[in-house]
Amino acid sequence: MRTFKLEQSKTEVITPHGGLAVVGYSLNTMTSLAKTSRTLVKRHGISNIDLIRTYLGLICLGKSDFEAVEQTRHDDFFKAAMGIKQSPSSARLRQRFDEDAQALIPLLDEASVEFLHNASISVGTLVTGHVPLDIDVFPMDNSNSKKEGVAYTYKGHDGYAPIAAYLGTEGWCLGCELRPGNQHANKEFIHTLDRVLPRARHLTEAPLLVRLDSAHDAADNRAYFRAHGVDYLIKWNPRSQDGLAWMDKAHAAGALWCHVRPGKMETLVSEPLDGTGDRLIVKVTVRQSDAKGQMFLEPEVSLEGWTTSLSSEIADEATVMALYCDHATSEQFHSEFKTDLDLERLPSGKFDTNDLIMAFAVLGYNILRWMGQRALLGPDAPVRHSAKRRRLRTVMQELMYMACRLISSGRQLSLRFGRNCPGFKAFSRVYGSA
DSSP: OOOOOOOOOSSOEEESOTTHHHHHHHHHHHOOHHHHGGGSOOSSSSOHHHHHHHHHHHHHTTOOSGGGGGGTTTOHHHHHHHTOSSOOOHHHHHHHHHHHHHHHHHHHHHHHHHHHHHTTOOOOOOTTSOEEEEEEEOOEEOOSOOOTTOEEOTTSSEEEOOEEEEETTTTEEEEEEOOBTTSOTTTTHHHHHHHHHHHHHHHOOSOEEEEEOGGGOOHHHHHHHHHTTOEEEEEOOOTTOOHHHHHHHHHHTTOOOEEEETTEEEEEEEEEOTTSSOEEEEEEEEEEEOTTOOEEEEEEEEEEEEEEOOOTTTOOHHHHHHHHHHGGGHHHHHHIIIIITOOSSOSOSSHHHHHHHHHHHHHHHHHHHHHHHHHSSSTTSOSOOOOSSOOHHHHIIIIITOOEEEEEETTEEEEEEOTTOTTHHHHHHHHHTO
C-alpha cells in the first residue's frame, strides 16, 4: 500500500466549497439586499450586507452556529465568493443579530421572494391546473435548553413549532415563521395568510390550491379563502362526530360499500358545506372484525374527511384524496430545514434572533433548491437516479462541496476545477445563468 507525503501550501488557495461562488453571485445580482440593508443605519462597524453575506454562506454550507464564522474570517475564497469586504467575529455577528433581528427579518423575506422572481423559477401545477400552496407546522427539538420561546410541542419534546409555506410541486419556500413550541397551529393563522398569499400571487398567476391539515379546519379559514378567491383542501377534523350516525347516513344515501376484506367495508359520503358550493367528503370505514377474523361485539366506525372548494367537475372524490395525500411531500421539505441546513437546534437563546435565522434559512433554501433544479436535472449533471427535484443535501454534495483552486491574475479571479470533477459542466451552466 502506498503512503502519502503530507504538505501544506503557503501560497495556493484551495477550497472545498466551490459552490459558494453561485450562492454569492445569486445573492448579489438577483436580490437588492445590498441596497435595502443600508436602510438600517449604523454609524460605525461592519456593514449589514457583510453580515448577511457571511451568515448566508454558512447556512448554504449546512452550518448554523455562530462559531463557524471563525473558520471563514481569513478564508480568501469565502470572502471573494460572497463579496465580503469585512468579516465579523462570531461574538460580533451574534451581537448585531440580537440588536437588529426584527428589522432584518422583513428585508430577508422580501429578498427571498425577489430572488425567486428574478430567477424565473418554474412553478409546477397539479392535475387540476392549480398551483399547490402547502402550509404546515413542524416541531424543532430544542430540549434541555433555556432558549426564549421553547415550550412543550405536540411531538412530546420541548422546542419550537415554526409554520412554513411551500409553493408549487418543487417546494419553493415563501416563509418559515418561528413560533413558540406550545402555540396552536391555527393561532394567528390569518395573519400568516396575509403575508404568504401576496408572495404567491407575485410568483404565479395560476389558480392556487391551499392544502392544510386538520389543525386548520375552521370556518374562519374557509371564509377567508372564499373572500380572496383561493381554492382550498383541508383535512376534516371529526372532533366529536358520531361514527354510527355517519354509517346510518351513508346507508340512507344509498352509498356503495366496498368490502376491503371480510369484516371490513368502507364508503364515501359527500355533502354541501357551510351552505355554499364547497363540499365535505367523508370516508366511513366499518370494521366488524379484526384482520385475523376476531369478531367485535359491535361495529367499529372510523371517520376520515376532507373539506374543499373544488367542484366535482374539477376533482372527484378519489382525486381530492390523492391531492391531499400529495400534501405529505411537504414533510420532506421540513426535514431539509432541520437536517440538511442543520437547523434542528437553533443557535441563539433569543427568540427574535432565532426567527431571523429561519429567515436566512428560507433564502438559503430557495437558492439551493434553484441550483438543484437548474443544474442537477439536466443531461450533464453528475450521475444520479432520475427525479423531479433534488434534495438540498444532494445539492450540497454535488455542487456546494466542489473543490477548486482560487487563482488571482491580472486583477481577475478564476476558479480552477480538477480534471475529473464530475459536476463541472452543471456548475458552469448554473453559474452562467445566475
